[in-house]
Amino acid sequence: xxxxxxxxxxxxxxxxxxxxxxxxxxxxxxxxxxxxxxxxxxxxxxxxxxxxxxxxxxxxxxxxxxxxxxxxxxxxxxxxxxxxxxxxxxxxxxxxxxxxxxxxxxxxxxxxxxxxxxxxxxxxxxxxxxxxxxxxxxxxxxxxxxxxxxxxxxxxxxxxxxxxxxxxxxxxxxxxxxxxxxxxxxxxxxxxxxxxxxxxxxxxxxxxxxxxxxxxxxxxxxxxxxxxxxxxxxxxxxxxxxxxxxxxxxxxxxxxxxxxxxxxxxxxxxxxxxxxxxxxxxxxxxxxxxxxxxxxxxxxxxxxxxxxxxxxxxxxxxxxxxxxxxxxxxxxxxxxxxxxxxxxxxxxxxxxxxxxxxxxxxxxxxxxxxxxxxxxxxxxxxxxxxxxxxxxxxxxxxxxxxxxxxxxxxxxxxxxxxxxxxxxxxxxxxxxxxxxxxxxxxxxxxxxxxxxxxxxxxxxxxxxxxxxxxxxxxxxxxxxxxxxxxxxxxxxxxxxxxxxxxxxxxxxxxxxxxxxxxxxxxxxxxxxxxxxxxxxxxxxxxxxxxxxxxxxxxxxxxxxxxxxxxxxxxxxxxxxxxxxxxxxxxxxxxxxxx
Amino acid sequence: xxxxxxxxxxxxxxxxxxxxxxxxxxxxxxxxxxxxxxxxxxxxxxxxxxxxxxxxxxxxxxxxxxxxxxxxxxxxxxxxxxxxxxxxxxxxxxxxxxxxxxxxxxxxxxxxxxxxxxxxxxxxxxxxxxxxxxxxxxxxxxxxxxxxxxxxxxxxxxxxxxxxxxxxxxxxxxxxxxxxxxxxxxxxxxxxxxxxxxxxxxxxxxxxxxxxxxxxxxxxxxxxxx
Numbered sequence: 177x178x179x180x181x182x183x184x185x186x187x188x189x190x191x192x193x194x195x196x197x198x199x200x201x202x203x204x205x206x207x208x209x210x211x212x213x214x215x216x217x218x219x220x221x222x223x224x225x226x227x228x229x230x231x232x233x234x235x236x237x238x239x240x241x242x243x244x245x246x247x248x249x250x251x252x253x254x255x256x257x258x259x260x261x262x263x264x265x266x267x268x269x270x271x272x273x274x275x276x277x278x279x280x281x282x283x284x285x286x287x288x289x290x291x292x293x294x295x296x297x298x299x300x301x302x303x304x305x306x307x308x309x310x311x312x313x314x315x316x317x318x319x320x321x322x323x324x325x326x327x328x329x330x331x332x333x334x335x336x337x338x339x340x341x342x343x344x345x346x347x348x349x350x351x352x353x354x355x356x357x358x359x360x361x362x363x364x365x366x367x368x369x370x371x372x373x374x375x376x377x378x379x380x381x382x383x384x385x386x387x388x389x390x391x392x393x394x395x396x397x398x399x400x401x402x403x404x405x406x407x408x409x410x411x412x413x414x415x416x417x418x419x420x421x422x423x424x425x426x427x428x429x430x431x432x433x434x435x436x437x438x439x440x441x442x443x444x445x446x447x448x449x450x451x452x453x454x455x456x457x458x459x460x461x462x463x464x465x466x467x468x469x470x471x472x473x474x475x476x477x478x479x480x481x482x483x484x485x486x487x488x489x490x491x492x493x494x495x496x497x498x499x500x501x502x503x504x505x506x507x508x509x510x511x512x513x514x515x516x517x518x519x520x521x522x523x524x525x526x527x528x529x530x531x532x533x534x535x536x537x538x539x540x541x542x543x544x545x546x547x548x549x550x551x552x553x554x555x556x557x558x559x560x561x562x563x564x565x566x567x568x569x570x571x572x573x574x575x576x577x578x579x580x581x582x583x584x585x586x587x588x589x590x591x592x593x594x595x596x597x598x599x600x601x602x603x604x605x606x607x608x609x610x611x612x613x614x615x616x617x618x619x620x621x622x623x624x625x626x627x628x629x630x631x632x633x634x635x636x637x638x639x640x641x642x643x644x645x646x647x648x649x650x651x652x653x654x655x656x657x658x659x660x661x662x663x664x665x666x667x668x669x670x671x672x673x674x675x676x677x678x679x680x681x682x683x684x685x686x687x688x689x690x691x692x693x694x695x696x697x698x699x700x701x702x703x704x705x706x707x708x709x710x711x712x713x714x715x716x717x718x719x720x721x722x723x724x725x726x727x728x729x730x731x732x733x734x735x736x737x738x739x740x741x742x743x744x745x746x747x748x749x750x751x752x753x754x755x756x757x758x759x760x761x762x763x764x765x766x767x768x769x770x
Numbered sequence: 771x772x773x774x775x776x777x778x779x780x781x782x783x784x785x786x787x788x789x790x791x792x793x794x795x796x797x798x799x800x801x802x803x804x805x806x807x808x809x810x811x812x813x814x815x816x817x818x819x820x821x822x823x824x825x826x827x828x829x830x831x832x833x834x835x836x837x838x839x840x841x842x843x844x845x846x847x848x849x850x851x852x853x854x855x856x857x858x859x860x861x862x863x864x865x866x867x868x869x870x871x872x873x874x875x876x877x878x879x880x881x882x883x884x885x886x887x888x889x890x891x892x893x894x895x896x897x898x899x900x901x902x903x904x905x906x907x908x909x910x911x912x913x914x915x916x917x918x919x920x921x922x923x924x925x926x927x928x929x930x931x932x933x934x935x936x937x938x939x940x941x942x943x944x945x946x947x948x949x950x951x952x953x954x955x956x957x958x959x960x961x962x963x964x965x966x967x968x969x970x971x972x973x974x975x976x977x978x979x980x981x982x983x984x985x986x987x988x989x990x991x992x993x994x995x996x
Binding site for chain 1: 782783784785786787788790834835836837838839841842843845846849850851864877879880881882883884885887888889909911912913914915916917918919923924934935937993994995996
């Protein structure tokens with residue numbers, strides 16, 4: 177509230193040293209680039225709109241390039257009070273680039289005036305900018321010149337307005353109650369109809385008339401509300417168009433009206449098979465804003481629970497992956513294991529899927545008496561099951577024939593499309609955040625990063641079995657070395673604050689009351705945290721304007737780019753291979769549409 | 771027992787709102803009228819009705835339809851540890867035309883609502899709807915621009931299962947409550963017997979039924995030990 181310039185020492189120092197900033201300054205001149213000091217841990221550079229394309233091209237093609245467009249979104253700055261030292265801007269579009277070889281990030285920001293919301297499209301340099309730019313158009317109404325197909329992506333085609341603008345309503349109850357009339361049903365159904373011409377597709381060529389097959393939004397192998405339209409020549413996929421937005425829960429807008437604390441349950445439901453894994457990057461990003469350092473016990477508990485959920489999510493993946501390939505039984509086995517995992521999770525957190533168990537500055541409760549026996553029971557149970565899965569399924573000749581060299585892509589292609597996580601590692605790229613950028617205490621653990629080599633459907637399956645083994649190894653270390661100590665940090669912004677002191681004197685009682693009823697107030701700044709989630713890299717980019725709520729919560733999810741990549745992988749493939757590929761991506765729609 | 775009568779209509783006006791069909795509350799059991807007309811056929815119809823309902827409720831084929839998190843818990847109920855086959859509902863159908871009931875397992879989005887309506891329309895009578903989880907019941911945590919505040923804004927719901935997401939056991943209980951209500955239903959036994967409408971029994975509220983027992987609990991188990 178009081179701080180007027182969002183500056184902190186430890187990041188400011190790191191930024192000026194960054195060779196990338198120096199290189200950019202050398203190329204474009206000192207005055208063309210304005211550095212913003214933030215808590216994001218990467219250089220945040222403001223650049224003029226005219227120089228954007230060139231700057232991105234420069235970073236894309238430099239030695240040890242920034243080959244991955246990690247994220248692209250915008251902020252409506254019109255109501256932001258604390259922005260001294262920043263260029264005048266109504267809407268700011270940011271480009272978050274990542275270099276695997278440097279293991280560094282850089283963020284470029286472009287200021288736009290409300291009267292002139294236009295930017296050049298960067299699809300030609302980063303193919304995965306396509307969907308991100310469509311999302312920015314849909315959510316903010318910012319135009320991208322030269323975009324091949326700038327239409328709504330998350331909202332229905334019949335929608336009016338741009339939801340993430342500050343002057344757009346948030347609550348459904350602010351609008352008229354929803355009704356569906358027979359006529360309205362007709363209109364909506366017509367709007368959803370696929371017209372190949374709009375996508376530059378031909379209905380026939382010299383030899384054949386193509387068939388357009390609509391798969392989804394409800395299809396057993398589409399893993400939720402996902403639609404993909406296939407252009408078929410017989411069994412062969414000539415081209416396909418994924419259509420998303422059937423699962424858009426407005427989580428980012430929700431972040432702007434929930435307190436820092438009460439947003440935690442919403443993060444659970446982003447990747448809904450990941451449970452507390454989703455709390456991890458969010459809580460870490462908030463702790464950066466608050467300046468909280470958590471005790472070792474908290475770190476170990478968090479990692480243990482996150483890895484429990486990784487196993488749980490991978491088990492769900494394994495069952496459905498094999499089911500998509502036509503094997504009915506595995507899902508019954510893996511769900512039995514999931515039940516075992518839930519017994520542990522429920523005993524510790526009190527809930528199954530969405531415990532929302534991490535807190536700002538700690539976890540909700542200490543571990544219950546007898547937790548270690550339970551966890552050890554699970555650790556004894558799992559390894560032999562994994563061996564069985566490998567022998568019965570992954571060594572099965574039919575599964576191998578069906579998956580090897582199917583829907584394969586290289587590391588280079590994966591990075592161009594923004595693919596992260598196990599799907600990237602299946603191509604042989606050794607990039608696991610837990611090793612490369614240890615967060616939340618992962619530097620204290622001994623584990624390996626399994627890698628694939630072919631980047632095909634088989635590798636993506638096999639790799640996850642291997643990852644479960646490594647997660648078991650991490651959990652074993654947690655059980656053996658659980659530090660003693662508090663389960664919450666002793667810090668004024670820990671939410672809810674430790675109760676013991678509150679009972680002692682009136683001053684702490686008042687702050688306790690305010691923090692529980694209104695929520696903690698965080699100083700104006702920007703922070704960022706990414707985590708190696710179950711499906712890839714999940715990150716939270718938080719902007720605080722010195723309030724009890726976030727000014728902007730940007731959630732970057734791994735599944736969004738994974739689905740965008742489908743046409744590039746599947747062109748020329750067969751329909752059953754597409755189903756195998758869908759099974760091997762491991763996505764849930766909440767992780768795509770948020 | 772009071773009933774709600776729903777009649778199918780031939781002509782539908784374009785501005786008609788979903789859920790379609792006229793609903794009418796009937797105090798008297800329609801069976802009783804039959805009994806008044808003819809004691810013998812009345813009894814016969816009761817026996818037939820009961821037999822048909824028994825068959826229907828014990829072979830409910832679910833539609834393989836899921837929206838979000840709740841679907842994972844619904845699937846969990848289908849797999850080995852919870853085993854929905856005990857209740858005769860293990861035959862999951864991928865086509866709405868073969869399914870008996872649809873579980874709205876997850877959030878009902880404005881973009882998805884017309885699709886859900888389409889799928890519901892494709893299901894054949896007799897058909898039922900279970901609304902699973904807070905989002906489907908009322909919008910739940912998601913009072914947000916893109917979410918319909920409860921699927922009952924356009925679909926007729928038979929059973930609401932609370933939870934976010936409900937446990938698999940809760941889903942199974944919801945399924946049993948649906949079975950109980952199917953047993954009480956009155957549907958035409960053929961196109962010439964009875965009037966051509968659906969009489970749906972108003973089942974007792976679970977909250978009221980269990981309130982006395984629930985408020986007995988004064989001490990909850992401590993979460994400090996497993």
